[in-house]
Amino acid sequence: MTPLRPSPLAEQAAARIEEQIRTGRWPVGGKLPGEVALAKELGVGRSTVREALRTLAAAAMVQSRQGSGVFVTADRPAGDWSARLRRAELAHVYEVRTMVEVQAARLAATRRTEADLAALDAALAARRAAGAADDTAFVDADIALHTAVVAAAHNPVLDDLFAQFAPVLREQLVSLVGLFDIRAEDPNQGYDAHAALVRAVRDGSPEAAGRVLAAELEATRSRLLAG
Known part of the structure; x- marks a missing residue:
């Protein structure tokens, strides 16, 4: 993936992660890369990645499991x-x-x-x-x-x-x-x-x-x- 361009970075990051989930790169049931890896791949800071993941969690697409990481729970937003x-x-x-x-x-x-x-x-x-x-x-x-x-x-x-x-x-x-x-x-x-x-x-x-x-x-x- 190419680095993201400025503003609003968190929305762009969420959209890019969602796109990768939809195309099957990160399938339902699988674990997403860690924050550091995602931040590097997307060209943003870890705080932006965390905000993007919160957005996707609110849409029921990902779920954070304490001590295990963030997992994909759906290939599209609940809405x-x-x-x-x-x-x-x-x-x-x-x-x-x-x-x-x-x-x-x-x-x-x-x-x-x-x-x-x-x-x-x-x-x-x-x-x-x-x-x-x-x-x-x-x-x-x-x-x-x-x-x-x-x-x-x-x-x-x-x-x-x-x-x-x-x-x-x-x-x-x-x-x-x-x-x-x-x-x-x-x-x-x-x-x-x-x-x-x-x-x-x-x-x-x-x-x-x-x-x-x-x-x-x-x-x-x-x-x-x-x-």
């Missing part, structure tokens, strides 16, 4: 996740969505409480009522039901993952449902499958809950992609 989802193809988003939600449905069937079941019933009724509404309201009601299923799994990591997916899914689905007129023949598209999902969670059947949801998501994905 890039939503942007990556928005750039992703719908098929890829649905593949990951299926992995997340099907497992959530299985867990929901074994962990749901009475409060969860009441929330699912209310969300299912709202989705049915939204059949008479416009596409935006219908998609919102559909996502609300899926959110209730994920919540019934009582796993905060799954909650966070789905919270990242939900806004992107909403944007894509509102656009595609209207574009391909998915609800032309059935304004309440997919109601029976969603009702079966709620029943499976209520019955405490993780196998049925996972199977029903996987089939429903695949059917929706196929209709949208075929359109």
Whole structure:
């Protein structure tokens, strides 16, 4: 690497280190060179390197381990996740969505409480009522039901993952449902499958809950992609 030019050096240093991480020179899980080596390679002082590393740590790209050094924990800033989802193809988003939600449905069937079941019933009724509404309201009601299923799994990591997916899914689905007129023949598209999902969670059947949801998501994905 060529030496950096003046101001703001810490930002430039962070950007250069990030570039090297992205290109795989310093892979995820690997250890970065020490401060002295980085300072020499970048042509800056150690204080600049430390500030750059703090910036990358705040972005969850590196982590300092006392007595061991600084290790790479991600190949891009944490804030890039939503942007990556928005750039992703719908098929890829649905593949990951299926992995997340099907497992959530299985867990929901074994962990749901009475409060969860009441929330699912209310969300299912709202989705049915939204059949008479416009596409935006219908998609919102559909996502609300899926959110209730994920919540019934009582796993905060799954909650966070789905919270990242939900806004992107909403944007894509509102656009595609209207574009391909998915609800032309059935304004309440997919109601029976969603009702079966709620029943499976209520019955405490993780196998049925996972199977029903996987089939429903695949059917929706196929209709949208075929359109």
